[in-house]
Amino acid sequence: MPYLSVPGDIDEKESTARSEAAHLVALAAQGDQVAWGRVVDHYARLVWAVTHSFRLTDSDASDVSQVVWLRLLEHIDRVDPVRVGAWLVVTTRRECLRVLAFRKRVLLTYEPDAFDVVAVDQPEPDAELLADERAVDVRRALESLPDRWQQMLAMLMADPPAPYAQISEQLNIPIGSIGPIRGRCLDKLRVLLAS
Incomplete structure (x- = not known):
């Protein structure tokens, strides 16, 4: 059994x-x-x-x-x-x-020289870091400008830029003065960024 x-x-x-x-x-x-x-x-x-x-x-x-x-x-x-x-x-x-x-x-490839060519259009690894630091510097320089200049530059840098007539009306600046004020703003920013 x-x-x-x-x-x-x-x-x-x-x-x-x-x-x-x-x-x-x-x-x-x-x-x-x-x-x-x-x-x-x-x-x-x-x-x-x-x-x-x-x-x-x-x-x-x-x-x-x-x-x-x-x-x-x-x-x-x-x-x-x-x-x-x-x-x-x-x-x-x-x-x-x-x-x-x-x-x-892992990327498998049969071409022995597949990784020899580096893409030329790619930014350097630290380029983004440097651009970020530069943007912080520009923001600080802009903040040190008079409020009216800051508003005018913001309107001019908008996408699309505000027309001179709108800037004149909102900021109470004569249309003929916008260009020269803009030039003085940019000169002041260059000086601030250089120091």
Whole structure:
């Protein structure tokens, strides 16, 4: 008569296997190299199965596996020995996701000189920073001008610029004076920016 497994037998076997694995992890945490080797042997298939569920290449799967074992070695004294299997699964998944995210950023090309030519129309890396600093200087210089001049320059720099008739009416400046005042404003700004 064939042997039928009873659920209690399976639970006992699993419980015994877990307690043996937990004991090995505890020994490995104390520096036992034989126990460490047995822990790796015991859980290697689990780590391999997780890496392959992400459909990584063999080299990426090997890299992930090595990193996972290194992480376990680094944190073995903090990992609950009973839950080391779950810890390995979570760590392996995270590492697989990291590898997949990195792969998305890599641009594969077959042309050996594809990256030799640099785009010439791109600004220098610090050009934007310098432009921002210059804009702050210009704003400060503008703020030091009389209010009426600031308003007039704002209207002239609007897109599209306000017509002279509108500027004359709003600021109560004769149309013939707008050009010369504008010239004095710009001269004053040049002096302020030069100092």
